[in-house]
Amino acid sequence: MHTDLFEMDIDVQVVSGAYIHWTMVNMYQGVQNVVVRFRTKASTSESYLLINSHFDSKPGSPGTGDDGAMVVIMLETLRVIATTRTPFHHPIIFLFNGAEENPLQASHGFITQHKWAKNCKALINLDSAGSGNREVLFQSGPNHPWLMDIYRKSVKRSFASTFAEEIFQSGLIPSDTDFRNFCDFGKVPGLDMAHSYNGYVYHTKFDGISVIPRGTLQTTGNNILGLVRTFTNSSILKDPSRHAEGHMVFYDFFGYFVVSYTESTGRILNTCVSVSAVLVIGISMYLMAADSFVSIGYTLRLFSLIFVLHLIGWILAIALPLLMATIFDSADRSMTWFTSKWLVFGLYICPMLMGLSAPTLLYLSISRNDKVSQPYRLQMVDHAHTLILSILCILLTYSSIRSSYFLMIPLLFHAISLVINMVTTLHKQAYYWSIFVMLCQIIPFLYFTYLFYALTCSIMPMMGRFGSSSNPDLYIAIISVLGTMLSMGYLIPLLNIFNRPKLVFLILPAVTLVIALIAITQIGFPYRPATNVQRVNLQEVRRVFYEYDGTVSRNESGYLFDFQDRRKELPFAPYVDLEDLYNISDECDKYMMCGMPIFNHRTTKSRRQASFLPREVPLQLPGVPQLTLLRKTINTTTETVRFEFELKGPSHMSIFVQPLEKVTVSDWSFLADMLLREPPFHVYFSYGKISTPLKFYIDLKTENSEFEEPLMQLGISGHYINFEHERDAETKKFLATFPPYSYIMEWPSSYERYMF
Missing domain, CATH: 3.40.630.10 (Zn peptidases)
Structure with a gap:
């Protein structure tokens, strides 16, 4: 220095x-x-x-x-x-x-x-x-x-x-x-x-x-x-x-430089490009009508038919991949792409291309309209695509979706190709116009391929910790549809240039079928040891429910599973004895916070998807949080009662407060804004270098001013997440049964429910 x-x-x-x-x-x-x-x-x-x-x-x-x-x-x-x-x-x-x-x-x-x-x-x-x-x-x-x-x-x-x-x-x-x-x-x-x-x-x-x-x-x-x-x-x-x-709109171009502009500039840019693209296709159809010796009304009616067919293609392009995602999920075969990313090509990209191209390909194959040539009708398919993109671009732009620039990019480059074709008169020379359409789509194709490949490389691993409540295949299908539509939306109709377009088209369902069959083999099994693991949060739990008179109504040990992906316990079935595993959703309706040692905000959100496996051998915990009622004070002036507590325990604990019927929490020693929300109230408490006990109070108010009866449930959970704490023998034996392709984030935890 x-x-x-x-x-x-x-x-x-x-x-x-x-x-x-x-x-x-x-x-x-x-x-x-x-x-x-x-x-x-x-x-x-x-x-x-x-x-x-x-x-x-x-x-x-x-x-x-x-x-x-x-x-x-x-x-x-x-x-x-x-x-x-x-x-x-x-x-x-x-x-x-x-x-x-x-x-x-x-x-x-x-x-x-x-x-x-x-x-x-x-x-x-x-x-x-x-x-x-x-x-x-x-x-x-x-x-x-x-x-x-x-x-x-x-x-x-x-x-x-x-x-x-x-x-x-x-x-x-x-x-x-x-x-x-x-x-x-x-x-x-x-x-x-x-x-x-x-x-x-x-x-x-x-x-x-x-x-x-x-x-x-x-x-x-x-x-x-x-x-x-x-x-x-x-x-x-x-x-x-x-x-x-x-706000800003920003995006890099292959990592070489960044394009950025304000959201208001983006609105102007997207609007100008969308409107200009529509005007250009209007001019193009006027020239088609003149060159074909038909009225502009006839041309517009023909375009309307092709537009409807292409719109149906859009619907199919979205529906078919989503259908594939739903079928695989229903068959307990979700996340086949988790390790083998290339399966996405057959599962979602090919069905998308198939759906988008099928209606117009079928129409162009069977129609015998001699007034307007086949090349012109094929151009109308791209015009229909332009109109749909323009409408969506305007709607998303004025809905403050800054990513609407996605639609502006292919529109801009396609409009450039249309202008070039009209200036050079290539638009009326058989299929030569397609040369500039393809050339002008090279940059959008490369850009969106680059972007969505990077996106899927980031999103796919995240689906392994996305939780079990949502179907991750739907998200990957949507990303695949979006990326393919933006990169190949103008190119896939050009299948019709081939002499036998139907034969070329049949390659798509054939690829889908082959890859779908591969996906249900071991190749499609999502997990691999050390590199692509299945995640599970597993708490070794002992929970005790104390009633108002101090008696214990429930004392139970077991394992609380928070499965991090859609496949949940199914991949463990050949290895781990989970016969008595059950979902705790019903207990969430019966007990405060499901009667479990919920860890933090994320497990609070996903608690209804958690499962519990009872064990016969009582859990040996490293310790148990100590809750002490210091004093109970009744204030006759405010008609409230104050409970003052002291809490000692591990470095990570949670406090849950649930007032009983006709009782409200009027004040407490924590943040008052939390009381504006619906109970139960959750306080997550952790400490580092300072381990002094936590002292806190809770003030309760009742409708009848009666304070010598049960007023609230108070739950205390303690979490021994550090590996310096020894696991008991039964837990070690249980953990040893999990397969090598799993990663078990486990820790002992306790839960005591009190009535005050």
């Missing part, structure tokens, strides 16, 4: 706090951040650039991809800046946060409580949902277009997509990042970037250094270093709020 130019301050923050995260109060105590402030000595700027990654990992996972690689890149960026004599204007905060997986606690602690947080004016958030390769920019802003200008100028190997941003923000992706807290609680605009390749090993024991491509650190490091240098010398960083102007 050049001490004559730079200075560095290091602060280890130990912080406690709470905020509402999804359906729970997310409360933390004594979590850590390592914060580095690096600046040029001559700088007087008080506007900081914040760079964040997390050094914690999921229990059982080395965390090399998530998020060790990004931590290394941050450290190397700091080293390069410190050892080169290149001054910069704005200071940099390197935040190595210690509780992202918990979830997102340390970032909240930093942005709401750290002394340097108020100076942070822009953010680069670095995370991962995979293991290396290129990092994707999947969130920008919000409402700060200048961020994309900096990204475009700084990044050498870009990979960015508005489509990825809209998918992520829709909630379809089963992940979240610290970016949320920095934006929501600190109002810090920024860029959210993550590695998403090879998500099969994400959050598993296989996420080690051996699966990280070595070029990852260099490529991502170069990009981050370029961003840091541009950000720290940007005059905008002094007051970014003056440059908040709305």
Whole structure:
């Protein structure tokens, strides 16, 4: 480090706090951040650039991809800046946060409580949902277009997509990042970037250094270093709020450069291209009518027929892949593509092409319209495709779907081919017009093939942790339809140029049949040891229900399964004895939070899909949370009763509160906004360096002011997720029966239900 130019301050923050995260109060105590402030000595700027990654990992996972690689890149960026004599204007905060997986606690602690947080004016958030390769920019802003200008100028190997941003923000992706807290609680605009390749090993024991491509650190490091240098010398960083102007549309072009413009510019561009494309096909049909010596009315009637047929083709193109996805799911054969990605070609792409082309191919094969030639009628098929795309583009654009640029791209290039054909008069020379149609569709074909291949490589592994309630084949089918429609929508009608188009067409159902048969063999089995595993969250559970008089009404041990994908327990049947396994949905109707030690916000959401396997041998737990009623105080003035408690236990616990009928929670020691929601109320509590007991109170109010009767259920769950806790012999024996292609994220947990 050049001490004559730079200075560095290091602060280890130990912080406690709470905020509402999804359906729970997310409360933390004594979590850590390592914060580095690096600046040029001559700088007087008080506007900081914040760079964040997390050094914690999921229990059982080395965390090399998530998020060790990004931590290394941050450290190397700091080293390069410190050892080169290149001054910069704005200071940099390197935040190595210690509780992202918990979830997102340390970032909240930093942005709401750290002394340097108020100076942070822009953010680069670095995370991962995979293991290396290129990092994707999947969130920008919000409402700060200048961020994309900096990204475009700084990044050498870009990979960015508005489509990825809209998918992520829709909630379809089963992940979240610290970016949320920095934006929501600190109002810090920024860029959210993550590695998403090879998500099969994400959050598993296989996420080690051996699966990280070595070029990852260099490529991502170069990009981050370029961003840091541009950000720290940007005059905008002094007051970014003056440059908040709305959402951006952005996408990279094969990684070589980035196209970006504001949402309002996108509306104008999409509208102009769509309207122009419709005008061009109108001129084309006028020329067809003149050249065919028929009236424009006759031409429009013929076009209307072809338009209806092509619209039916669109419906079939969507319906057939979805039907395939439904059939395979109904036959318990979902996710056949999970390891063998190429199966998607026969299962979804071929049916899509078959459905899109069938109606017009059949019509062109049997029609005998001598007034308008076959080449002209084939051009009308592409015109019908243009009209459908134009209508959809306008509708999506004015529905604020920024990814509507997808439709603008093929429209633009097809309109160019139409203009060229009309100017050169190739449009009336047999099938020669198809040459420029194909040439002009090369770029859309390559772009959408590139984009949707990258998308499927990211989405397919995520389906392995998407949960069991939804059919993942439907999502992959929709992605396949969208990508194929955009890349080949103008090309597939050109089958009719062949002398025997029906014979060429029959290749599609033949390929579908062959690949469907392959998919139901062992090739289509989704899982492989170490590389493509089936994930299961498994809790070894002991649950005890205490009644109001202190008696125990239920004392049971067993295993709580939270299956992470659609196939659930079926792949385990040949190996594991699951004869007594049952779904707990009925218990969710009967007991508060299903009467189970629900872990966090995600398991709360999926609890009705969970299953329970009782065991005869009582579970030997490492410990049990200790709940102590300190005092019960009746306030006759407010007609409320206060229960004060002290809770001791493991580093991860949950508190569930369910007032009984005609009883309400009027106040408590946690966040008051949570009480505006419907009970049961969930408080997720975890601690790090500070392990002092949690003291809290709950105030209850009744309609009859009677406080010497049962008023509420109080559930306490304790989670021993660290592997320093020994599993009992029965658990070890049970875990040993799982097949090698499974990854079991397991931990002992307790649940006590009390009545007060």
